[in-house]
Amino acid sequence: MEEPKYFDIDLNESYVETQYIKELTDRVSNYLETGFPVHLRGAAGVGKTALAFHIAQKIGRPIVFMCGSEDFSNLDLIGGYFGTRRSLIVDNYISSVYKRKEEAKKVWTDGRLATACKDGYTVIYDEFTRAKPEVNNVLLSVLEEQMIDIPKYSSENTYLKINPNFRMIFTSNPEEYAGVYKSANALIDRMITIDINDMDINTERLIIAYKSGISEHNARIITNITRYIRNSIKEKNWLSIRGSIMLAKIVKRMDLELNPNNEKFRKVCRDVYNSSSSMLGINALEKEKYNLLIDKAINNAFNI
Structure with a gap:
C-alpha cells in the first residue's frame, strides 16, 4: 500500500x-x-x-x-524508480501456436x-x-x-x-x-x-494555559518565571515556551500549589528549567548559580 x-x-x-x-x-x-x-x-x-x-x-x-x-x-522531494512491474502474456488461442511475451518496467513513485x-x-x-x-x-x-x-x-x-x-x-x-x-x-x-522571536507575553500566557489546562492566573506566574530567567541568561534560545508548557502540565498533574513557600513547586521548577540548561554543558558551580536564578525568578513572580 x-x-x-x-x-x-x-x-x-x-x-x-x-x-x-x-x-x-x-x-x-x-x-x-x-x-x-x-x-x-x-x-x-x-x-x-x-x-x-x-x-x-x-x-x-x-x-x-x-x-x-x-x-x-x-528521492524524497522529486521521487524515483522503486521496484519493477512485470507482465506476462501467453497466447495459445490456436493450439498449434504458442506465444509468450514478458515485459518488465521500472515503477516510478512521485516524491x-x-x-x-x-x-x-x-x-x-x-x-x-x-x-x-x-x-x-x-x-x-x-x-x-x-x-x-x-x-x-x-x-x-x-x-x-x-x-x-x-x-x-x-x-x-x-x-x-x-x-x-x-x-x-x-x-x-x-x-x-x-x-519569529519571543511572542508577546499575552500570547505566551494563553498558549501555556490552553496547552496545559491550568488557570490563566497560574499560567501568568509560570510565564513570568520563564521570562525572568530567559532575560537573565546569555543563551536565551535554550529556554522556550516548551519548558513552560512542560512545567504547567506537571503542576496540573501533581495538583501543585503555586506558592513561593511550596518547596515541592520549587524543586519541580529546578528540574524543568535545568532540563533546558543542561544543553549548555554547565558545570556544578554554574548549575548552583542557575538554581539561585530560578529561585530568584520564582520570588520575582510572587513580588517577593
Missing part, C-alpha cells in the same frame, strides 16, 4: 490565535497568496512549525509535511514535493536547513520558474508546470545551531523570511 503523501489535519481547535498571532498569520497568508514562499526562522520551541500548520490549514488545501535531515535526498507541485497542495518544509544544500537546489526552479524537473516524463521534456494553487512554507533554526547547514543565498532570495 502506497504511503499517503499529504495529511488533511484540522488544527483549528488546538491553536491559540491572539491578536499577535492573527496579525502575523494575515501577513504570511497575503505573501503566500501573492505567490511568494515564506520562511519562518527562529529558535527551537518558539512555535514555528505550529504556526506553519495553522497558516496552511487556513489556506484550505491538503498539506504535505517534509522534515529536513542529513539523510534527506532528491512529496512533486506530488504537491502537480496537485496544488501546501508544503511545509520543516527545518529545511538540516538537509544538504545541494538537495535543496531543486527548489530554485520551483520557486522562480514555477516548474520542476521530473525524469519520469518523456526524455524530450522532463519539466512539469507547477499547479497555481501550490504554496510553500519553510521553517528553520538559526545557523549557529548544531546540524544546520548555511542556506544558499539563491534560495533565500526567492522567499520572504520572517524572524
Whole structure:
C-alpha cells in the first residue's frame, strides 16, 4: 500500500490565535497568496512549525509535511524508480501456436514535493536547513520558474508546470545551531523570511494555559518565571515556551500549589528549567548559580 503523501489535519481547535498571532498569520497568508514562499526562522520551541500548520490549514488545501535531515535526498522531494512491474502474456488461442511475451518496467513513485507541485497542495518544509544544500537546489526552479524537473516524463521534456494553487512554507533554526547547514543565498532570495522571536507575553500566557489546562492566573506566574530567567541568561534560545508548557502540565498533574513557600513547586521548577540548561554543558558551580536564578525568578513572580 502506497504511503499517503499529504495529511488533511484540522488544527483549528488546538491553536491559540491572539491578536499577535492573527496579525502575523494575515501577513504570511497575503505573501503566500501573492505567490511568494515564506520562511519562518527562529529558535527551537518558539512555535514555528505550529504556526506553519495553522497558516496552511487556513489556506484550505491538503498539506504535505517534509522534515529536513542529513539523510534527506532528491528521492524524497522529486521521487524515483522503486521496484519493477512485470507482465506476462501467453497466447495459445490456436493450439498449434504458442506465444509468450514478458515485459518488465521500472515503477516510478512521485516524491512529496512533486506530488504537491502537480496537485496544488501546501508544503511545509520543516527545518529545511538540516538537509544538504545541494538537495535543496531543486527548489530554485520551483520557486522562480514555477516548474520542476521530473525524469519520469518523456526524455524530450522532463519539466512539469507547477499547479497555481501550490504554496510553500519553510521553517528553520538559526545557523549557529548544531546540524544546520548555511542556506544558499539563491534560495533565500526567492522567499520572504520572517524572524519569529519571543511572542508577546499575552500570547505566551494563553498558549501555556490552553496547552496545559491550568488557570490563566497560574499560567501568568509560570510565564513570568520563564521570562525572568530567559532575560537573565546569555543563551536565551535554550529556554522556550516548551519548558513552560512542560512545567504547567506537571503542576496540573501533581495538583501543585503555586506558592513561593511550596518547596515541592520549587524543586519541580529546578528540574524543568535545568532540563533546558543542561544543553549548555554547565558545570556544578554554574548549575548552583542557575538554581539561585530560578529561585530568584520564582520570588520575582510572587513580588517577593
